[in-house]
Amino acid sequence: MNHKEIINHVLKSPNPKVKLAITDIDGVLRGKYINKEKFQSALEGGFGFCSVVFGWDSSDALYNNSSPVAGWHNGYKDHIAEIDLSSYRQVPWDDEVSFFLADFSQSNHQACPRTLLKKIAHQAENMGFQALFSQEFEWFNFKETNQSIYNKPPSELQPLSNGMFGYSLLKLQQNHDYLNDLYNLLLQFNVPLEGLHTETGPGVLEAAIYYTEIIESADRASLFKAATKEIALKHGIMPTFMAKISPDLPGSSGHVHQSLSDGKKNLFFDANETHCMSPLMQSYLAGQMKVLPELLPMIAPTVNSYKRLVEGMWAPTIMNWGIDNRTTTFRVINNSEKAMRIEARAPGADANPYLAMAALLAAGLYGIKHNLSLDTKAIAGNGYQDDNGERLAPNLWQATQKMKTSEIACELLGEEFINHFSATREWEWQEYSKSVSDWEYKRYFEII
Structure with a gap:
């Protein structure tokens, strides 16, 4: 289907909502349902997605060492995401709800994995x-x-x-x-x-x-x-x-x-x-x-x-x-x-x-x-x-x-992506370093 046919198919669907998702830095889908009126509006000007999706880890803990991409310094403002109509699917185990992936390629967001891949594929x-x-x-x-x-x-x-x-x-x-x-x-x-x-x-x-x-x-x-x-x-x-x-x-x-x-x-x-x-x-x-x-x-x-x-x-x-x-x-x-x-x-x-x-x-x-x-x-x-x-x-x-x-x-x-991604991986290591494993308990609890 071309884009016009996809839009018509979604609007005529008996399901009253649309499912959207972006992918965060860890590869986790972050998304929501929206109604069809909101969907039509988002097609014209995008839709706001809280920048915290690139400012927290896979457990929703806020990075305290990340780059300017996301943080308290910018109030975790919304970034404008764009729906990619070519990603259209219906979810057969969820009442055939219309589903789309979105990314931040129009704004060239430095932390968006899908946007980064689009840039490399374009090269x-x-x-x-x-x-x-x-x-x-x-x-x-x-x-x-x-x-x-x-x-x-x-x-x-x-x-x-x-x-x-x-x-x-x-x-x-x-x-x-x-x-x-x-x-x-x-x-x-x-x-x-x-x-x-x-x-x-x-x-x-x-x-x-x-x-x-x-x-x-x-x-x-x-x-x-x-x-x-x-x-x-x-x-x-x-x-x-x-x-x-x-x-x-x-x-x-x-x-x-x-x-x-x-x-x-x-x-x-x-x-x-x-x-x-x-x-x-x-x-x-x-x-x-x-x-x-x-x-x-x-x-x-x-x-x-x-x-x-x-x-x-x-x-x-x-x-x-x-x-x-x-x-x-x-x-x-x-x-x-x-x-x-x-x-x-x-x-x-x-x-x-x-x-x-x-x-x-x-x-x-x-x-x-x-x-x-x-x-x-x-x-x-x-x-x-x-x-x-x-x-x-x-x-x-x-x-x-x-x-x-x-x-x-x-x-x-890109330097901005490498700085941000490196900071998120350093955070991951630091969180791990604070943990106490079962191995440590078994090895040290009684003997040391």
Whole structure:
């Protein structure tokens, strides 16, 4: 439908309201219902959204160290958000209410993740590229509610299924009501899945979202996480997209697949080159290899993210690449011209899709602009034993300090964004540092 048809469809809908959402710095949807008269007004001049959505953390605690983007100094005034009509959907589990995403691209708001991704995608378009991306998620599911999880320790939470059974048709059948709803309702919500299966771990599922142009891909990924939580509610299930819930189990990934097209063909494929990797693809990958360590908090944004990035747990620890190698940070998939792509394996399920994709695309474009050579060879064996690659920062604080002082990060994403985002990650680390963990109690309570 074109924009006029979308507006008419919304106004003629029997549902009297419209649902709007923006995405905050942590990738959390923040939104509200509005009536149709307000919707029409917002189409003409935007609508006010309190700037506090970029001034508080995921627990609604106000940052006390953030940039001028949001704070008491400006009274947390409203910023004008614009509805993106191209994001139109109806929510099949919510009375088919009309749904739209909004952002702050008209005002170029420095803290808006969707606005940032639009800017990077526009750079790619100006270079003649269409960025085609997709994201896949692993996540744990529990037979719990948001009330029950506060009455028991994590070790007593009841998983959706027991045991370690990846790719299990039996486990799919045992939970078919939930999984059928998930697959079918997401499709109706225009978040189509390529596949859905069980992964190794109690109650773990993995979903691959169908690839498309990068803005729509990030929309789908962001909405997938929010929709999964809402659909699970009616089945008495609570999903979690934490990167790591147990030291004994693999973490939950959020791998990002990426390629560039000219609108007709895959520009990453060249049958005459080694591994069929075109020179353009090699420069793109070289840019990511060079820049990503300085943008790591954008794909590993929480304290918990770095507990997933450990050796032997299906997550990378060293900046390297390989052909169909799941121990490296970048896995090149070269099965065919159509399938030729790069899988970035560092992002976890906790990453904000808009920021993860913005970082990856910006880094790749940097490599193309500077005609970087892919100097490192593909890792053929165990990527964890690579002595030549740069090790990823071991925690959020160190990763943030590297990004905060990076000239390349400021060049690619803007100094205002880097200052604000770095401040939010420092806040996250400081809040973590004030906490007292169960590990500390068990280790020190009696003995010390």
